[in-house]
Amino acid sequence: MIEFRLDPDSGVPTYLQLVQQVEHALRLGYLQPGDQLPKVRDVVTALTINPNTVLKAYRELEHKGLAAGRPGQGTFIQATLEQVALPELAGLRRTLLGWLASADKAGLDEDGIVALFTSGLRDFFKSRPGSATEGTAEHGTEGVA
Amino acid sequence: MNVIETSGLGKRYGQSWALRDCTLTVPAGHLAALVGPNGAGKSTLMNMTAGLTIPTSGTTAVLGGQPAGSPAALNGVAFVAQDAPVYRSLSAGDMVHLTRNLNQHFDTAFARTRLDELGIPLNKKAGKLSGGQQSQLALTLALARRPRLLILDEPLAALDPIARQDFLAVVLTAMADDGVSVLLSSHQVAELERVADFLIVLSRARLQVAGEVDDLLAGHRLLTGPTAEADDYARRLTVVQTRRGDAQTHLLVRTTGTADPVPPGWEAHSVSLEEIVMAYLRSPGVSEPAALARVRRSQPTEATR
Numbered sequence: 001m002i003e004f005r006l007d008p009d010s011g012v013p014t015y016l017q018l019v020q021q022v023e024h025a026l027r028l029g030y031l032q033p034g035d036q037l038p039k040v041r042d043v044v045t046a047l048t049i050n051p052n053t054v055l056k057a058y059r060e061l062e063h064k065g066l067a068a069g070r071p072g073q074g075t076f077i078q079a080t081l082e083q084v085a086l087p088e089l090a091g092l093r094r095t096l097l098g099w100l101a102s103a104d105k106a107g108l109d110e111d112g113i114v115a116l117f118t119s120g121l122r123d124f125f126k127s128r129p130g131s132a133t134e135g136t137a138e139h140g141t142e143g144v145a
Numbered sequence: 146m147n148v149i150e151t152s153g154l155g156k157r158y159g160q161s162w163a164l165r166d167c168t169l170t171v172p173a174g175h176l177a178a179l180v181g182p183n184g185a186g187k188s189t190l191m192n193m194t195a196g197l198t199i200p201t202s203g204t205t206a207v208l209g210g211q212p213a214g215s216p217a218a219l220n221g222v223a224f225v226a227q228d229a230p231v232y233r234s235l236s237a238g239d240m241v242h243l244t245r246n247l248n249q250h251f252d253t254a255f256a257r258t259r260l261d262e263l264g265i266p267l268n269k270k271a272g273k274l275s276g277g278q279q280s281q282l283a284l285t286l287a288l289a290r291r292p293r294l295l296i297l298d299e300p301l302a303a304l305d306p307i308a309r310q311d312f313l314a315v316v317l318t319a320m321a322d323d324g325v326s327v328l329l330s331s332h333q334v335a336e337l338e339r340v341a342d343f344l345i346v347l348s349r350a351r352l353q354v355a356g357e358v359d360d361l362l363a364g365h366r367l368l369t370g371p372t373a374e375a376d377d378y379a380r381r382l383t384v385v386q387t388r389r390g391d392a393q394t395h396l397l398v399r400t401t402g403t404a405d406p407v408p409p410g411w412e413a414h415s416v417s418l419e420e421i422v423m424a425y426l427r428s429p430g431v432s433e434p435a436a437l438a439r440v441r442r443s444q445p446t447e448a449t450r
Binding site: 006008014040041044045047048049050051052053054 | 317
């Protein structure tokens with residue numbers, strides 16, 4: 001079972017923080033299919049947040065196909081996140097390190113690299129047709145510059 | 146179902162209106178924060194909703210159309226007035242006994258168990274309890290009535306940060322357990338950001354804006370651009386607040402959808418709940434609250450999950 005935490009200064013909506021923590025735990029192998037997510041009531045009590053926020057996070061995880069609710073029991077992990085095969089990952093990492101070296105050579109410091117990468121990432125996913133990076137327009141996170 | 150429905154609700158004391166022309170709908174299953182400065186009409190609205198004050202004009206109904214103050218309404222609504230009202234010379238156990246005998250429904254076992262968990266001895270006089278314990282006692286008595294709507298008037302004002310968090314945790318857990326709807330007034334907006342999922346802003350005896358927090362966040366934006374173009378642009382928008390500099394102007398606007406085009410040279414930023422509240426409090430009177438009253442699909446609270 002994972003334990004949620006909240007970053008009050010992140011600017012990321014609370015429900016999305018919960019979604020991202022489950023995804024992160026899946027990537028790192030802390031959560032496996034069949035594992036139960038904390039009960040809504042327990043998350044509410046531990047974090048002092050609105051139960052509808054937790055329900056929204058769990059609905060989002062269900063919508064993404066990562067979790068499923070079992071009536072009367074709770075919400076359970078039902079899938080793993082797509083993992084990129086290890087050889088490909090090593091190749092991508094090599095390319096990224098090469099890119100970082102050239103950014104460094106061009107005179108960008110760490111903050112400049114992060115800013116450039118972040119804006120590039122955002123533009124890339126924004127321009128990709130049919131993309132939904134952080135949830136759909138229905139959740140009100142889209143269209144914010 | 147709507148837990149609160151008011152129409153043209155108003156209350157006048159002598160020559161001055163404490164609340165005017167308030168038309169408001171709050172769907173069930175929310176924790177609704179009622180915010181506004183002192184004298185805005187928060188307590189007046191709460192007292193009329195609880196059926197303790199007779200309106201001068203308009204109507205108010207609770208729990209799916211029960212007139213406020215009717216027997217059905219009184220049975221389903223629990224109200225905790227400001228400053229944790231307990232009889233100081235009565236013991237906690239006496240308060241349980243008294244509340245049980247004054248109400249049709251009262252879960253004595255729940256009240257005893259809760260007080261035990263909170264470490265409040267039944268034989269201790271309420272006046273000797275700490276501020277946090279007194280408010281927990283008042284909350285326990287209210288929850289033991291198993292209300293469908295819980296109204297809390299400034300419950301956090303007198304509490305230290307730990308006691309506040311403990312108090313809110315009990316309220317939110319009750320929402321998760323029983324699906325009770327909550328109306329809570331406060332002038333602290335920031336600490337309600339993670340707690341409230343519905344917001345009602347009152348100022349100068351009038352309703353300024355009301356709606357689900359997600360809708361309010363999605364429905365407002367801060368637009369920044371050249372002052373020379375601001376007036377022209379503002380005419381086409383619902384502007385809540387304008388902050389004008391020589392060169393650059395910030396417009397906090399209400400948007401109709403997420404796809405509103407932003408003209409070239411202008412930037413759009415999302416705004417926090419606190420910014421939205423402050424904008425309405427600083428520039429009261431811009432709103433037609435009905436515009437945001439659209440209710441999205443209502444989701445039942447699934448307490449068992």
